[in-house]
Amino acid sequence: MPPPRTRDARDHRDHRRAPSEEEAPEKWDWSCPETRRLLEDAFFRGEDPIRQGSEECQRFWAFFERLQRFRSLKASRQEEADPGHPTHSIPALADLPRAYDPRYRINLSVLGPDTRGSRELGRCLPPERASEFRRALLHYLDFSQKQAFARLAKLQRERAALPIAQYEKRILRTLKEHQVVVVAGDTGCGKSTQVPQYLLAAGFSHVACTQPRRIACISLAKRVGFESLSQYGSKVGYQIRFESTRSAATKIVFLTVGLLLRQIQREPSLPQYEVLIVDEVHERHLHNDFLLGVLRRLLPQRPDLKVILMSATINISLFSSYFGNAPVVQVPGRLFPITVVYQPQEAEPTTSKSEKLDPRPFLRVLQAIDNKYPPEERGDLLVFLSGMAEISAVLEAAQTYASHTQRWVVLPLHSALSVADQDKVFDVAPPGVRKCILSTNIAETSVTIDGIRFVVDSGKVKEMSYDPQAKLQRLQEFWISQASAEQRKGRAGRTGPGVCFRLYAESDYDAFAPYPVPEIRRVALDALVLQMKSMSVGNPRTFPFIEPPPPASLETAILYLQDQGALDSSESLTPIGSLLAQLPVDVVIGKMLILGSVFSLAEPMLTVAAALSVQSPFTRSAQSSLECAAARRPLESDQGDPLTLFNIFNAWVQVKSERSRNSRKWCRRRGIEEHRLYEMANLRRQFKELLEDHGLLAEAQLVAPGDSYSRLQQRRERRALHQLKRQHEEGAGRRRKVLRLQEDLGDCSSEEDCAGRAADDNVDIQDVKFKLRHNLEQLQAAASAAQDLSREQMALLKLVLGRGLYPQLAVPDALNSGRKDSDQVFHTQAKQGTVLHPTCVFANNPEVLHTQERETAGGEGKQGDKDKMNSSHQLLAFVSLLETNKPYLVNCVRIPALQSLLLFSRSLDTNGDCSRLVADGWLELQLADSESAVRLLTASLRLRAHWESALDRQLAHQARRQHLEEEEGEEAPPISRKEVAALSRELLQFMASKVPYSLRRLTGLETQNLYVGPQTVTAAPSLPGLFGSSTLSPHPIKGGYAVTDFLTYNCLTSDVDLYSDCLRSFWTCPHCDLHLPLTPLERIAHESSCPQAPQEGTAGGEEVAPEPVQKASALQRPYHCEACQKDFLFTPTEVLRHRKQHV
Amino acid sequence: MAGEAEHHALGVFECQLCALTAPYSYVGQKPPNTQSVVLLEESYVMKDPFSSDKATFLVLGSRCSLCSRLVCVGPECSLFYAKRFCLPCVRQHLSAFPQEIRQDVEKRTAPSKKISSQHRSQT
């Protein structure tokens, strides 16, 4: 590369000229803006080291002012010549300048201003001023060089001082000889940042490093890029769910475990990497454990692939032996000695028997520190508590103590805090004051805070545990493991000798389990099993996990996936299942997306699905603040939480597009964590791309703004945004602020405080990133379309939500209407007595869940609970069931009970006249009259068949598309618009039907004696062949007859119903003029084949037309008429017609 | 994207005194991407890793004009006075320099032997 040859001809005028400045002090004002602009015009042009208007330019002027002041001070003792200075015999020394001038110490020179173009400049800028300016510039550049070099040198010193630096050669050597190497070292040894760089330096260029957390991917990529001196080059990149900085030049990529698994799914041999670093294996995350299993199988097929497992010094032998006794390079951590003080809590007389944590033992530690250590000796305190409730209990007491002593700033730290509040723990306390950080186990490994000298360990942790029987997540408190206890202790010795107070006895410690329970042993395995199925790794039960999951969890997961229709009875992926496996979301939410796409509700469903996939956006303070609640009320939907979230997101997008700078304030006022809304937007976009990729959503037309002017405008805006982002990144590494002592008095979420913080960085970088990542216009269009959704569309959306959430249903307790708001109780199939989560919209407004009282008077006295007869019973469909101190229903939507159960239930059982129905073996519906019962049942059968076939065709179409891989020409959509419209209309009509009925949860005893059981006399049903099923066979277990795979007729025990099979009553078909005495079963049979009944697909015309015909012919059966002694081939209707002749 | 290519490392600069290493992308007196700055010595230059501006460069070091050792610009290894001199050479010929330089050198500490030896043992 030849050095650029430009303007070489220009003389370096002042190159060797002795300095001679400070002439007549005429009127020359350096700080005059015009003067400055003049100089900037002359010196700071495009390719010059400093650009006009840049931050660097501001820094220069600040430097310039300092230099001027310094000069005027030194001006007096200027002209001192060095007296004795003999000429040297060595040539290199001989021509050194005789008189010292600081500018001889500068190794660069700046070319003069370009005055050719500007005569004005030549006139206004006296040459001596120009050279004075140039001199200053020179000093500035020299100063910048020195500063940058000092940073570089410091960086290298720090790297070399890391404990792992001693092991570079050993790690590389071991890796050369072995396929798998375990690098074990505790936090602070530098393994995560250094090992990737060692690999780079050793010449590897296709390195992947997995991290369990997304945040770590970004921060490590930044750190490693910075340390390897290519911060803005592209050798180091990261790839996470929403963003990637990866390019062709990337040599190391940091990515999440989930993402790597997806890459393996696509290319099982991982050809794109030569070295794979799996970091934090000791944390035993579900996907990490699975990845290890996948790798162990892959290694023999890829002998050239190297794997480095990085772990804390926990259970190293487990990993080593799992990979055939892989060699271990163990790096000592850099820890200072830590004194352990055991302070077991005696059973103290607690003030009350409440579950609230007693803060006194913690306060005693604060006191002890105050008494023993002078405030000048710095060092902060980190307290490990089990959960958020415990943190707030101690927070309250500690803040009172702190305001007394003025020696502490108390800060909470847990994952539900806003990012800004989490960041506060990194700020510094004022002199003489210590930070007291109250943290969950997040500070054990995920967050590293410097300056901690004292640790208090409560010995407890709250963890999600999964109960496969109840299918529910439980947040329970456990004793920690010895490994965690050591990890917590270690946090006190990172910057100097420390003290760890353990609030338990040494004997307790000895009784702790050595290691924490791996995730695979305590969480639901649905997602894992689905992923295993889609990666074809074989039977999950025999997969060689590093430690196998509990068999019960696996079985529950497989059953659940079968229940959800993702696996078939032979446990293979169904089309919907393979699609779900590609959506990185909960099965339930994936299902909603697919269902929504059938009804052209994809756009609103995208928003709902995204909203349900992120943490609740409501801040903790939002729950208590009345103002927030009032501000949020207009956005609440009385239909349920998913629709409230839907409204919030849409309103936020509107705010963004109208006055985006205000969105942060808008959120704060409503007690909403804006970060979660950004996550929703990101997730929504990802879902959208997935649906487009899978042909479930027509790809958005690229609507370019019409005229070239607005295009230009848009491009300009984007450029400005990019610049803002770059500037922000330049100024990255947020400066640590000094905490205010009084901070603890006010909740940070109070307006002023936060506003103050927000004002600090005047660029809302989240907003900038948001605008760069999303097409705001498109989002806004979707949001306003959402506001224009018709009642019908909303109802349909709710229906799809309900179907997606099924079977996660809860029934209100019968006595709820007489209870206080806070005492409302709900029952699920597996769990009785659940309550609404406090954030739930129904928690403050449970009346909408009660049946409307006025209707009860209507029903005429038949028998028993007639007062419960009502047409407005509702169920709650919920997203999750979470047990903390109580079992909570999270994210609920209310749905009409009877109609939903008829449409969704996987098992429906009836009595003889169909007036009594049992759904999924736990909910009993008693209808007032059997006529309407049969009508609804018939309608539901037809709608279900129709809906199912539409979905099947949609999925089959999608699968075909996948196969054909972009055949040219657009394939016709699988379901016509008309057909969809007809189906939606009928579904909505069905949902709106009003029939009085009672609803109750069956008792345990009742569920045991629900069915008549197999009948010894299998009397053939009076009519063969229903709904195309070849035979109406007796149900082998329940008794009665299996009508479809979900409907069993007349299998319920009851004294009245035994003979209802043959009870006929006069009936008129609503579609044709048939009027006959028929049993309910016969009515269903007739209606299903009545030629005048609305047929599925008829509205659509085109391709679906043949189906009903086929079905009809399949219904024909040989029929022997007793009356005329003839044999026919008749459909059930034809049989009826024929018989009519003989009446 | 012409600029990208110019930042490709040509090699690794290593100071012969303190063993500091860093990849350099240019050697000479006219750093790429900037037109108005000239260097007064033949320097090893990298793009400033701490700046997002691709025109910002960082001089890593150059050869001592007496012993031609490759030295970094760090104050513990060398100084510039019209030319580059490594500190050992400056100390050896201290009298040839003006008083300001002499005073300055006395203030400076000897290069950190610790780090340099550590580095050596690894390479």
Ligand SMILES: [Zn+2]
């Ligand atoms: Zn050096």
Ligand SMILES: [Zn+2]
């Ligand atoms: Zn020398």
